[in-house]
Amino acid sequence: MSDVGRTKECHKYARVQSLKGKASENLIVCAFQSWKYERLEAVARFVSMAKGIKDSMGKSIQNKTWLGSAGSAAYDFRSDTMTTPTGSMLAAIASCSLQDDVFQEDDTTNDLEAYCAAITGKESALFVLSGTMGNQLGLRALLTQPPHSVLCDHRSHIVTSEAGGLAVLTSAMVSPVTPRNGLYLTLADVEANFKPEGRVIDCPTKVISLENTHYGVITPLDEVRKISAFARSRGVKMHCDGAPTVGGMRRLASHDIFGKQLAAGFGSRASVTAAGRVAIEETFGKGPNGEGGLLRHSHATAKKVEAMWREIGGTTKFPVDTNVVWLDLKAAGISMARLNQIGKEEGLLLMGDRLVVHYQIYQNAEDTLGRLRRALERAWGERGRGVPAGADANASIYCT
Numbered sequence: 001m002s003d004v005g006r007t008k009e010c011h012k013y014a015r016v017q018s019l020k021g022k023a024s025e026n027l028i029v030c031a032f033q034s035w036k037y038e039r040l041e042a043v044a045r046f047v048s049m050a051k052g053i054k055d056s057m058g059k060s061i062q063n064k065t066w067l068g069s070a071g072s073a074a075y076d077f078r079s080d081t082m083t084t085p086t087g088s089m090l091a092a093i094a095s096c097s098l099q100d101d102v103f104q105e106d107d108t109t110n111d112l113e114a115y116c117a118a119i120t121g122k123e124s125a126l127f128v129l130s131g132t133m134g135n136q137l138g139l140r141a142l143l144t145q146p147p148h149s150v151l152c153d154h155r156s157h158i159v160t161s162e163a164g165g166l167a168v169l170t171s172a173m174v175s176p177v178t179p180r181n182g183l184y185l186t187l188a189d190v191e192a193n194f195k196p197e198g199r200v201i202d203c204p205t206k207v208i209s210l211e212n213t214h215y216g217v218i219t220p221l222d223e224v225r226k227i228s229a230f231a232r233s234r235g236v237k238m239h240c241d242g243a244p245t246v247g248g249m250r251r252l253a254s255h256d257i258f259g260k261q262l263a264a265g266f267g268s269r270a271s272v273t274a275a276g277r278v279a280i281e282e283t284f285g286k287g288p289n290g291e292g293g294l295l296r297h298s299h300a301t302a303k304k305v306e307a308m309w310r311e312i313g314g315t316t317k318f319p320v321d322t323n324v325v326w327l328d329l330k331a332a333g334i335s336m337a338r339l340n341q342i343g344k345e346e347g348l349l350l351m352g353d354r355l356v357v358h359y360q361i362y363q364n365a366e367d368t369l370g371r372l373r374r375a376l377e378r379a380w381g382e383r384g385r386g387v388p389a390g391a392d393a394n395a396s397i398y399c400t
């Protein structure tokens with residue numbers, strides 16, 4: 001049975017059970033999804049623990065994390081960081097090793113790192129708690145002696161959204177580059193902005209940092225290879241912020257030092273790494289092209305959202321390569337504030353011109369995309385009718 005079919009079945013069953021007063025509907029849905037992973041014992045524990053948890057959809061609830069695909073993220077297009085753990089992740093946490101990680105004795109964490117190293121073809125891997133931490137640790141390990149600089153896209157998360165950590169932790173300058181194609185950095189961009197060794201006053205480029213995907217747009221592998229070959233020829237290092245995709249990192253001695261300084265290790269890290277392992281397997285699936293993984297479905301659902309918006313008459317600002325749909329609200333003459341408001345009235349959480357599709361939207365697509373269509377049609381219908389035509393339409397949630 002497909003995930004969507006399974007979710008529907010679960011909802012049907014759960015409704016009957018909750019009417020009988022056995023447990024809250026969402027909990028039974030969550031339990032059923034965990035069942036798939038044959039961890040019945042843990043699931044039974046969840047169900048008995050979580051009886052009485054109330055429903056979601058904007059109302060305050062005691063514990064959002066238990067709700068799996070039925071959680072409020074099903075109506076949340078603001079970011080894929082809004083997703084909640086699946087039942088199988090919670091089950092994995094309940095049966096993880098819980099040993100000390102600072103001594104590197106935690107089997108669940110060690111296994112996850114070995115697994116990530118294997119699937120990414122690296123010597124080793126280091127689990128970090130967040131994308132920001134991964135970026136800062138990675139860059140700090142590569143940048144050892146100022147004056148030095150990092151060449152990257154001007155919109156990079158490391159420049160715009162990490163609280164100046166790069167400056168503070170590495171003392172590096174940034175060479176922020178605007179890609180000529182408007183989408184991603186190319187070798188030509190890198191060559192034109194590279195600062196060679198020799199003139200200290202320039203802060204030589206020591207790291208070329210890519211972000212892939214960037215705004216949901218893929219930098220083609222071929223382009224990455226060209227930039228990487230150039231970096232090698234100049235003796236500089238490459239960093240890739242793969243936070244939107246999930247990155248594997250090498251466990252270098254220097255990572256260990258800075259990792260300790262930034263507290264990347266802590267006792268019983270398995271409570272997070274156990275869920276991380278399930279997340280990777282469920283997200284990427286087993287096949288070489290993501291077969292059986294949820295990510296493919298999120299991408300396909302994003303394509304449906306794009307098609308819906310185009311059918312209504314809209315255009316997008318960037319190609320929909322992955323799970324992000326950038327609505328061109330300026331061209332449409334719709335203000336972000338008004339769209340957010342209409343979204344709210346339709347029971348959705350929107351954040352301006354960026355719609356991020358994730359697994360919980362896919363699993364509830366029938367309901368959620370119906371609401372989204374109504375919201376987009378309403379906003380479109382209001383164009384030029386008292387809507388402050390693009391009051392904030394020149395803006396974007398990011399610097400595009």
Ligand SMILES: Cc1ncc(COP(=O)(O)O)c(C=O)c1O
Nearest residue numbers: 130131132133157211241243244
């Ligand atoms: C490209 C990119 N890098 C890094 C991050 C930071 O990840 P975290 O929020 O886990 O620190 C994000 C978060 O959305 C991101 O989109």
